[in-house]
Amino acid sequence: MDVDALLSRVRARQPAALARAISLVENNRPGFENLLAGLHRHLGHARRIGITGPPGAGKSTLTEQLVAAYRGQGLTVAVVAVDPTSPFTGGALLGDRIRMESVALDPGVFIRSMATRGSLGGLAMATGEVCDLLDGAGFDRILVETVGVGQSELDVSRLADSTVLVLVPESGDGIQTLKSGVMEVADLFVVNKADRSGAERLRQEIEVTLGIRRGNAFRHVRAHHGAAGGRGAPARVAAVADGAWEHPVVLTVAAKGEGVGTLVDRLEAHHGWLAASGVLRERRRARVAQRTRDVLARAALRWLWDEAGAAKLVEDRLDALAQGRLSPYELAGELVDGLRQGERV
């Protein structure tokens, strides 16, 4: 199948075509760049929602419930489940998410798992490009679910419009997370398994921490307005007029569907705020800029190795490098000198 034919079928959201296109993109196989180039002008329809949190927080169950809720509204949904974990922990983390059988036969839902033993940087980029593909295919919602290990919660927040951080009362993860700065990536908080003891306390801890952050923003606004002329408007009003997002904390029992409707409403409200405040445009612009930098770097390195002779350069000098007569840094200097002069190395 040529790229144009595949593109048409992707745009029609044919499952087999989507699966094939994702494999092309994941593995950078011939044609993947033309495919993504062809989809680029269709980007921006989907709302991208990241769902992250520690192992065992119930992210998959919550994702499944969100899928059902969006389907109930007649929206199409794609799910990308990202597993950045190692074999040591992989089984446990994977265990609870190969399910989603309740929605597996619905043509309005597409589910894809991504995992790798390769580079995590590569996984983040591949996930971003797969989201682009699904956005270009016309899905209304893209849910990206990932376990928070390594820097994966940071990666997911970079590719999402709205990021949901899912915590659970037990295990003390909550407090640790609140201390650690990972809160910064979240637009919405979920306390899942809220029928267990400690849910209310965790909610309060989150809100206290958010309040401290809000307090800082408040002082910031006040200082700013003072400097701008000291018109004496109450700082609190200024903060609201400034349009800061008030991070909600939603209590859910995902296994029973409790609280899911509220979460859907809060996500809707967040999208409204993103659009009205101009933050959506900023986030998406930053995302395109980052994607472009990544794509340019990948293309330039491929040129360097495959065409410009860098692979042969390393091979030719490997004896000297291995014997300590030449360092990689000196060779890099030679390479860059050659690039400066527009020469092939």
Next chain:
Amino acid sequence: MDVDALLSRVRARQPAALARAISLVENNRPGFENLLAGLHRHLGHARRIGITGPPGAGKSTLTEQLVAAYRGQGLTVAVVAVDPTSPFTGGALLGDRIRMESVALDPGVFIRSMATRGSLGGLAMATGEVCDLLDGAGFDRILVETVGVGQSELDVSRLADSTVLVLVPESGDGIQTLKSGVMEVADLFVVNKADRSGAERLRQEIEVTLGIRRGNAFRHVRAHHGAAGGRGAPARVAAVADGAWEHPVVLTVAAKGEGVGTLVDRLEAHHGWLAASGVLRERRRARVAQRTRDVLARAALRWLWDEAGAAKLVEDRLDALAQGRLSPYELAGELVDGLRQGERV
């Protein structure tokens, strides 16, 4: 301090100079490449030992015991403790390893922790360069301890001469690990906390799995010898003559120092095998080649962004990119065309 002065002090293993040099290297600050270039011809003295395994396996305690054992032999030791984990799990994994107080005041020991919220790919490269620095500084042993999450156990095996995989009887990690293919990275296995029940069973499981692998090697050797002339020598003898490494499984109770002497002996034997078989030379040569490729790629990308105008290219075209009129892939095509013609973009 200029780079030459710093280099001399690093070669004298002055702790303050080592700390400063590592910061230079970790953060790619001016002079770091000259420093590493100056150390390159001194590489190859240190034996690099990777220590990996799941959280809670007792890697830090074992590392501390290995340090004490090597110090008892009059050897200098550097420890690099790599934490690739996220804030969700970071606290728990870090908890048990900021110790090593028993050796902290010994001038023959240098300990450094590395962690990042940035790219994991970057962490692996920084760890490799820090190991080079410590090797160039003249340490006899470099122990690299890392929690097995993401692809960190793969990363550590790539930068080590010998990789030790530490498992514990409880928690079922053992079986999962044996299934997962992570065994491939290990040269030696440790069953730590071997005074708990299940240690002997885990050892047997490992040995059965190793036996299956050995069986495959056995068949491979036989097939090879058959093809080479069918001289009828027993395949088992051929395998031994071929010099395959017999992966040991060492039972330890690191907290009590039990089994540590045996592990030191097995590491010594592994080094002897590496040297005699030519594998050491191969591994180090592959490591230099990989380091060179990474260094060349980093230098070429820096040139591309800072000198060749790629940053400005993205900035200038960001409106078109964000509005969907131009795709990153088309822009990458333009960039590579320019590189082909030796032009600045």
